[in-house]
Amino acid sequence: METGTMSEMSETGEPAWVGLPGGLLILRRTLLLIWTVLLAVVTTVVLGLTLGLPWAALGAFWLAVLAWGWVLLGRNWRSWRYAERADDLLISRGVLWRKETVVPYGRMQLVEVTSGPLERRFGLASVQLHTAAAATDAKIPGLVPVEAERLRDRLTALGEARSAGL
Numbered sequence: 001m002e003t004g005t006m007s008e009m010s011e012t013g014e015p016a017w018v019g020l021p022g023g024l025l026i027l028r029r030t031l032l033l034i035w036t037v038l039l040a041v042v043t044t045v046v047l048g049l050t051l052g053l054p055w056a057a058l059g060a061f062w063l064a065v066l067a068w069g070w071v072l073l074g075r076n077w078r079s080w081r082y083a084e085r086a087d088d089l090l091i092s093r094g095v096l097w098r099k100e101t102v103v104p105y106g107r108m109q110l111v112e113v114t115s116g117p118l119e120r121r122f123g124l125a126s127v128q129l130h131t132a133a134a135a136t137d138a139k140i141p142g143l144v145p146v147e148a149e150r151l152r153d154r155l156t157a158l159g160e161a162r163s164a165g166l
Contacts, residue, residue: 014083015083015084015085015090016083017081017082017083017090017092018081018082018083019078019080019081020077020080020081020140020141020142020143021124021142021143021144021147022077023122023123023124023142023144024077024122024124024141024142025073025074025077025142026122027118027119027122027124027142028073028077029070029073029074031118032066032069032070032073033066036062036063036065036066036069037062037066039062039065040059040060040061040062040063040066041059043056043058043059043061043062044056044057044058044059045059047059072095075095076093076095079092079093079094079095079098080092080093080140080141080142081093082140084154087104087105087106087162088102088103088104088105089102089103089105089129089138089155090102090103091103091138091140101136101138102136103129103131103136103138104131104162105155105158105159105161105162106159106162106163107131107132107133107136107159108129108130108131108155108156108158108159109130109131109132109159110129110130111127111128111129111130111151111152111155111156111159112127112128112130112152113125113126113127113128113145113148113149113152114126114128115145115148119142123144123145124141124142124143124144124145125143125144125145125148125149126139126140126141126142126143126148127139127140127143127148127151127152127155129155
């Protein structure tokens with residue numbers, strides 16, 4: 001997996017963008033599959049028993065939601081990326097509306113690695129950045145725990161070295 005360290009600059013001087021590991025996409029698609037199949041079964045059974053068999057076909061609506069969600073999750077996952085530059089961290093995401101967050105190392109107050117039960121089951125962790133201004137707080141979800149810890153340690157060290165007088 002790429003690490004996006006400062007030595008990985010392109011020929012144009014741009015930082016190396018690092019995408020999220022595939023485990024996050026697997027986690028999100030698994031949750032989508034579980035919920036939509038459950039809703040399809042419940043809708044089919046309830047409508048079939050109460051309103052009759054033709055209404056049970058509306059359970060297929062959830063299968064269309066599954067197909068649509070499957071594609072959207074893939075596009076969303078591919079849109080997430082981050083890059084470490086000399087003075088700040090860039091986080092970019094979004095399909096229709098791109099959002100790029102620039103977090104100066106000197107403004108970071110707290111860098112946390114979190115991992116809920118599902119993330120741990122899929123071998124993932126998230127890095128949460130808290131800054132002096134709440135508007136620039138950021139999160140990088142779905143990292144491999146080793147990369148999340150490396151990123152936390154690096155960002156913490158850079159934040160302390162470039163402290164903005166807070």
